[in-house]
Amino acid sequence: MNNDNSVLKKILTLRDNQWMEIEDPVVMEAPVTLILNGKELVTLLCTPEKIDRLALGFLRSEGFINTIDDLSMIRVKEDGLVDLELKSDSEAIEKLYGKRTITSGCGKGTVFFNVLDSLQSSPLEGKLQVEAAAITRLSKELQSHSELFKRTGGVHSAALADQNEIIFFFEDIGRHNAVDKLVGECLLGRVTMEDKFFILSGRITSEILLKAARLKTELIVSRAAPTALSIELAEKMNITLVGFARGQRMNIYTHQWRVLKEHS
Amino acid sequence: MNNDNSVLKKILTLRDNQWMEIEDPVVMEAPVTLILNGKELVTLLCTPEKIDRLALGFLRSEGFINTIDDLSMIRVKEDGLVDLELKSDSEAIEKLYGKRTITSGCGKGTVFFNVLDSLQSSPLEGKLQVEAAAITRLSKELQSHSELFKRTGGVHSAALADQNEIIFFFEDIGRHNAVDKLVGECLLGRVTMEDKFFILSGRITSEILLKAARLKTELIVSRAAPTALSIELAEKMNITLVGFARGQRMNIYTHQWRVLKEHS
Numbered sequence: 001m002n003n004d005n006s007v008l009k010k011i012l013t014l015r016d017n018q019w020m021e022i023e024d025p026v027v028m029e030a031p032v033t034l035i036l037n038g039k040e041l042v043t044l045l046c047t048p049e050k051i052d053r054l055a056l057g058f059l060r061s062e063g064f065i066n067t068i069d070d071l072s073m074i075r076v077k078e079d080g081l082v083d084l085e086l087k088s089d090s091e092a093i094e095k096l097y098g099k100r101t102i103t104s105g106c107g108k109g110t111v112f113f114n115v116l117d118s119l120q121s122s123p124l125e126g127k128l129q130v131e132a133a134a135i136t137r138l139s140k141e142l143q144s145h146s147e148l149f150k151r152t153g154g155v156h157s158a159a160l161a162d163q164n165e166i167i168f169f170f171e172d173i174g175r176h177n178a179v180d181k182l183v184g185e186c187l188l189g190r191v192t193m194e195d196k197f198f199i200l201s202g203r204i205t206s207e208i209l210l211k212a213a214r215l216k217t218e219l220i221v222s223r224a225a226p227t228a229l230s231i232e233l234a235e236k237m238n239i240t241l242v243g244f245a246r247g248q249r250m251n252i253y254t255h256q257w258r259v260l261k262e263h264s
Numbered sequence: 265m266n267n268d269n270s271v272l273k274k275i276l277t278l279r280d281n282q283w284m285e286i287e288d289p290v291v292m293e294a295p296v297t298l299i300l301n302g303k304e305l306v307t308l309l310c311t312p313e314k315i316d317r318l319a320l321g322f323l324r325s326e327g328f329i330n331t332i333d334d335l336s337m338i339r340v341k342e343d344g345l346v347d348l349e350l351k352s353d354s355e356a357i358e359k360l361y362g363k364r365t366i367t368s369g370c371g372k373g374t375v376f377f378n379v380l381d382s383l384q385s386s387p388l389e390g391k392l393q394v395e396a397a398a399i400t401r402l403s404k405e406l407q408s409h410s411e412l413f414k415r416t417g418g419v420h421s422a423a424l425a426d427q428n429e430i431i432f433f434f435e436d437i438g439r440h441n442a443v444d445k446l447v448g449e450c451l452l453g454r455v456t457m458e459d460k461f462f463i464l465s466g467r468i469t470s471e472i473l474l475k476a477a478r479l480k481t482e483l484i485v486s487r488a489a490p491t492a493l494s495i496e497l498a499e500k501m502n503i504t505l506v507g508f509a510r511g512q513r514m515n516i517y518t519h520q521w522r523v524l525k526e527h528s
Contacts, residue, residue: 007492012516014396019525024515029470029491045470045493132278153508154467154489173469173491203418205437206293206309225418227293227437228271229309244417251288252276261283 005047005171006152027154029173034058036084047148047155047172048080053184054172055082060183061176061211068187116233119213123238126194126218131260132250134163135199135221139245142199142223145169149201156202158182160193167196175202179211193217200224204243209233219258221245226253269311269435270416291418293437298322300348311412311419311436312344317448318436319346324447325440325475332451380497383477387502390458390482395524396514398427399463399485403509406463406487409433413465420466422446424457431460439466443475457481464488468507473497483522485509490517 006025013022030048034041034055046054052074059065065086073085138161146157148171155171158178168191170181179198186193197219198212204226210233212220220234221242231253234241240258243251252259270289277286294312298305298319310318316338323329329350337349402425410421412435419435422442432455434445443462450457461483462476468490474497476484484498485506495517498505504522507515516523 009492009495009517012520014512014514014516017512026490026492026495026517029493031470031493152489154491173467203437206295225416226290227418228273228290229293229295231273231290248278248281250278252278253273253290256276 004151005049005148025151027148027152027173030080032080032082034082034084036064037086044174044177046174046177049172050170050181050184051076051082053170053181053188054177055084055184056187057180057182057184059084060187061180061214063214065187068190115210119210120233120236123236124213124216124218125238126216128195128197128218129258129260130163130197130219131262133262135242135245135250135259136248138166138199139221139223139250140247141166142169142201146171146201156200158201159199160186160191160196161199162196166199167191175200176207176211178202179208183211183215197221199245203227204230204241206230206233209237209239209241212239213237221250268415269313269412289415291412291416291437294344296344296346298346298348300328301350308438308441310438310441313436314434314445314448315340315346317434317445317452318441319348319448320451321444321446321448323348324451325444325478327478329451332454379474383474384497384500387500388477388480388482389502390480392459392461392482393522393524394427394461394483395526397526399506399509399514399523400512402430402463403485403487403514404511405430406433406465410435410465420464422465423463424450424455424460425463426460430463431455439464440471440475442466443472447475447479461485463509467491468494468505470494470497473501473503473505476503477501485514 005028007028008023009026011024013020028048029045031043032046032051033043070087071084072087075083142157142159148155155173156175156178157171159166159169160182161167168182168185170178172178194216198217200222203224204222206229209230219240223246226241226243231241234254238255240255241253243253269292271292272287273290275288277284292312293309295307296310296315297307334351336351339347406421406423412419419437420439420442421435423430423433424446425431432446432449434442436442458480462481464486467488468484468486470493473494483504487510490505490507495505498518502519504519505517507517
């Protein structure tokens, strides 16, 4: 393993009608299992870097914790396990069971719709505005940051930015993991997220939208496509969605007032 | 909604330094909740097409059923719920709880490693061989099939092929869903999968590998990158992994004897 999250593999490659044996860099992937209050919560398949951020971000994105102070312990072990202890476990455990147990699935009572309903009932109220030129510039920067992608073609990247610069940047084989690592970094450093925005390489699906809504992130910029459902959720939750932010182009799908249009 | 799984959305787009309001096609996404024997199993976020195939394929890929005969009922309802009844539920329910419950996470006892161990203990034994020229040709065909991707940029595609042709083809916002729809189609039509192979647009992660191992699919071709873990699992499980199959190129990562090299 290189210390850059890639590993060289001997492969057979076909180029210009010729078969060659070469060594090619491949992105690392490893299972990381979160143990919450002594019980197995989930196994995430991820790029094995900044595991503590991933664990913290996952707990925050999924609603188990709000700040790092909600935890009494986090310990990353060598075998891919992360031990996490909540200070007060009753509420979190309840949420845990609310999410993980097999509920009766009658009518609109599914877990997904419960989550959806609760988030839709309180749209974001922030007034963040960002210049279109900044979105264009920072989206290009995201791409140039992405060394691991250039080497391996196998990862997504996610950044937290403000109007001026990219503040944190992570890469991971999973779109969600990259965002969760950002979130974990913010928790650790007690950095506020409400006044900043996401720039993502991957597609925007409803799950990313729900994550952003929980984190009160008002603006999501992606170099890729959104889904129709993510647009509908963004509309309802007062989140601005920008897609296909590539080169000098971008599409604004919702709440376009957050993007200042004086673009040069 | 168009009947092609895309929907037109009014957006503001920046092109050539000009802001324009246009209508742009966006891929559909919808939650589909599987109810197994009256209990909520999982909510999948997917392209809402061929839901019955998705449900069947998910149950097969996750090890709940082996053939369609293991089910006594499948009913897709209008509200995104799919009711499924197993003929004999004891074994399946046990598996369900084995997967979903919160087990104690000591040492190597995590659910992920249990799954891994059981699959690694019986590597595939098939002798499928495919010409490199066929891989090149069919991989190009996958791309040309993908109308929804061309329109929306928001989906992955997956095909089941033999040496001669693409047999089934699906697109979905989720890499896994596209494969599960293939699997469901095979179950419904009682089509054997062991003598065929996957061609995928998306990256190959360990979860795709585990799916293929369960289905006894010996060859996976992707237009994108594999991870190091998926290569290691393919090596152990005797699965041939081909990545970056684009144009006249391809990389063979494991068990290259299944690819016949007389490439013109």
